[in-house]
Amino acid sequence: MDASRCENSRKTRWVDEALWLLRHGDLVGASELIEPQIAAQSTDARTWSLWAELCRMRGRLEVANHASSRALELDPDSGWAFVEKSRVLLAQGDVDGALGNFERAFDTDHAKGKWMREWVMLLLKQHDYERAGEVALAYCENQPKRAQAWFILGYSLERGGHLSAAIEAYNRCRMLDSRFRFVNVSLARVFLMMGDIPSASFRIEEAIAGEPADSIAWFTKARIYQSRRQTEAAEIAIERALALAPDCPESLLLYAQILREAGRWSEANSLVERAIELALTDGEIRFAQAWEQLSTDGFGRGWLDCEWRSHAGVSRQCVERLPIARWNGEDLHGKAVLVWCDQGLAESIAFLRFVPRLARAIRSRTGEIVLLCHDSLHDGMSAMLSGQVSLLHGGTEVFEGFDFHIPLSSLPLFLEIGIEDIDKRS
Numbered sequence: 549m550d551a552s553r554c555e556n557s558r559k560t561r562w563v564d565e566a567l568w569l570l571r572h573g574d575l576v577g578a579s580e581l582i583e584p585q586i587a588a589q590s591t592d593a594r595t596w597s598l599w600a601e602l603c604r605m606r607g608r609l610e611v612a613n614h615a616s617s618r619a620l621e622l623d624p625d626s627g628w629a630f631v632e633k634s635r636v637l638l639a640q641g642d643v644d645g646a647l648g649n650f651e652r653a654f655d656t657d658h659a660k661g662k663w664m665r666e667w668v669m670l671l672l673k674q675h676d677y678e679r680a681g682e683v684a685l686a687y688c689e690n691q692p693k694r695a696q697a698w699f700i701l702g703y704s705l706e707r708g709g710h711l712s713a714a715i716e717a718y719n720r721c722r723m724l725d726s727r728f729r730f731v732n733v734s735l736a737r738v739f740l741m742m743g744d745i746p747s748a749s750f751r752i753e754e755a756i757a758g759e760p761a762d763s764i765a766w767f768t769k770a771r772i773y774q775s776r777r778q779t780e781a782a783e784i785a786i787e788r789a790l791a792l793a794p795d796c797p798e799s800l801l802l803y804a805q806i807l808r809e810a811g812r813w814s815e816a817n818s819l820v821e822r823a824i825e826l827a828l829t830d831g832e833i834r835f836a837q838a839w840e841q842l843s844t845d846g847f848g849r850g851w852l853d854c855e856w857r858s859h860a861g862v863s864r865q866c867v868e869r870l871p872i873a874r875w876n877g878e879d880l881h882g883k884a885v886l887v888w889c890d891q892g893l894a895e896s897i898a899f900l901r902f903v904p905r906l907a908r909a910i911r912s913r914t915g916e917i918v919l920l921c922h923d924s925l926h927d928g929m930s931a932m933l934s935g936q937v938s939l940l941h942g943g944t945e946v947f948e949g950f951d952f953h954i955p956l957s958s959l960p961l962f963l964e965i966g967i968e969d970i971d972k973r974s
Contacts, residue, residue, distance in 0.1 A: 563594045570602070578602060586615075593623035600632040604639065612636045627657020638670065646670065654683070661690045668700050677708030688717075695725035699734070706738055714738050727758065733765045740772055748772050763792035767799050774806060782806045797827040851961035875952035877962070880915025883951035888920040890955035896921060902959040909963070918950065 562585055570578040579602050585595050596619035603612035613636045619629035630653035638646035650667040664687040671680035684701040691697040702717035718735050721728050732755035739748035749772055755765040766789035773782035786803045793799060800823035807816040875885045887903060889896040903919060910917045947953060954962065 563592070563598055566598055566602075570598075575602065575605060579606070591622060593619045593626050593629060596622065597626060597628040597632055600629070600636065604632065604636050609636055609639055613640070625656045627653045630656060631663045635666070643670070643674065647674070654686070661687055664690070665696065665700055668704060672704065672707055677704065680704040681708050681710070693724060695721045695728045695731075698724065699728060699731055702731075702734060706734065711738050711742050729759065730762075730764070732758065733762065733768055736765075736768050736772070740768070740775065745772065745775060761792055763789045763796065763799070766792065767796070767802065770799075770802060770806070774802070774809075779806060779810050783810070795826055797823040800826070854957060855961065870947055870953060872947050872950055872953050875954045877909075878913070878952075880910065880913045880951070882914060882916070884916040884918060884949075885910055886918050886920055886947060886950040886953045887956055887959075888947075888953060890957050896925065896956055899956045899959055900925070902963055903956075905963055906954075906959055921956075 562581060566578040566581045569581065578598075582595060582599055582602060585592070586599050590596065596615050600612045600615035600619060603609075603615060612632065616629050616633040616636060619626055620633070623629065630649045634646040634649040634653065637643075637649065647667075647670065650670070653663070654661070654667070664683055668680050668684045668687065671677075671683060681701070681704040684697070684704040688694075688697045688701050698717050698721035702714045702721060705711075705714035705717055715735065715738055718731055718738070721731050722735075725731075732751045736748045736751035736755060739745075739751060748768075752765060752769045752772060755762065756769065759765060766785050770782045770785035770789060773779075773785055783803075783806050786799060786806060789799045790796065790803065800819045804816040804819040804823070807813075807819070872886075887906065900921070907917045
């Protein structure tokens with residue numbers, strides 16, 4: 549009994565000493581202390597968890613993955629091992645696996661969740677704002693006096709559209725640390741979204757006074773000036789933002805908008821091209837630019853760039869989860885195509901005019917067409933389509949009953965709609 553207790557004490561000492569070295573930047577010393585225990589086939593889960601962390605930091609991902617698995621064999625409830633498993637899987641590109649192991653770590657190690665900020669950030673990147681908000685709230689409950697926890701909660705709520713709650717969380721962050729970086733910029737951004745321009749202006753002035761070289765603050769200040777239609781002031785502010793961060797695509801696009809408002813189209817278009825060069829695969833930037841192109845009669849490029857919406861935000865999540873293939877014009881031989889509204893109500897109304905033309909194209913390929921649209925549009929669409937197209941209620945669960953799908957917003961590209969078609973009746 550005493551020998552066993554002594555052995556456990558030695559294992560704990562090794563891990564604690566190695567952790568101390570690692571936290572003080574001595575990766576070499578920590579590795580040298582733990583590696584002999586691994587070579588001796590340690591039966592201590594904490595030793596294997598720490599070895600997983602050390603190997604991950606050294607880029608030895610396969611070894612780290614094996615080490616975290618061994619730790620979980622020895623202790624199936626090791627929150628540390630689950631967190632390391634998540635980090636390794638994320639480094640290997642397995643986002644779903646990383647999220648799953650973060651969930652398991654949460655179940656087993658909830659009360660020790662400083663790592664939870666990594667989980668929240670990953671959820672936000674996946675646009676899972678609801679779960680991000682839940683995890684961020686739990687993080688705040690675990691770390692109620694940590695300003696960073698409340699900032700992360702505020703950002704999660706902001707991204708999820710819960711603006712009033714985001715303001716409360718950001719203010720709690722300020723109460724705990726009045727100099728917390730980005731909190732005033734974030735408050736200004738949310739107030740601007742809420743239409744409270746005086747509060748937004750107050751917060752952004754405070755932010756710039758504290759961090760005069762913060763490009764995000766100057767970007768936000770430019771947006772505030774733009775909302776007030778103070779074009780010259782907006783131009784000065786966005787120029788300052790770009791002087792601080794010359795390759796920021798969002799700032800380049802905002803500058804382009806400001807220049808267009810001043811009628812300087814050539815300069816604006818050059819900025820847009822530069823932004824796209826810098827963010828070729830950023831769906832939100834490419835989709836936003838598509839609407840700019842359509843507004844200036846750039847239909848060919850505009851409809852093509854509209855397809856980037858499937859790589860942006862919630863739309864990307866939705867498209868990835870669809871159980872059926874997209875229809876690209878193949879012969880159908882009696883198969884059915886579901887047309888679905890992938891945008892909001894206003895955008896859907898603009899695109900519904902193309903449904904009858906698509907119905908003719910589908911019937912020419914011996915197929916059937918069904919439209920899944922917003923409930924509020926059903927009566928109007930029934931009258932407009934006069935029985936040419938069947939209408940359907942429901943959510944994404946109805947997709948499984950069809951062979952193909954095509955988003956409503958993709959119809960202009962598929963049908964090659966040009967300016968000459970816009971005023972025509974379908």
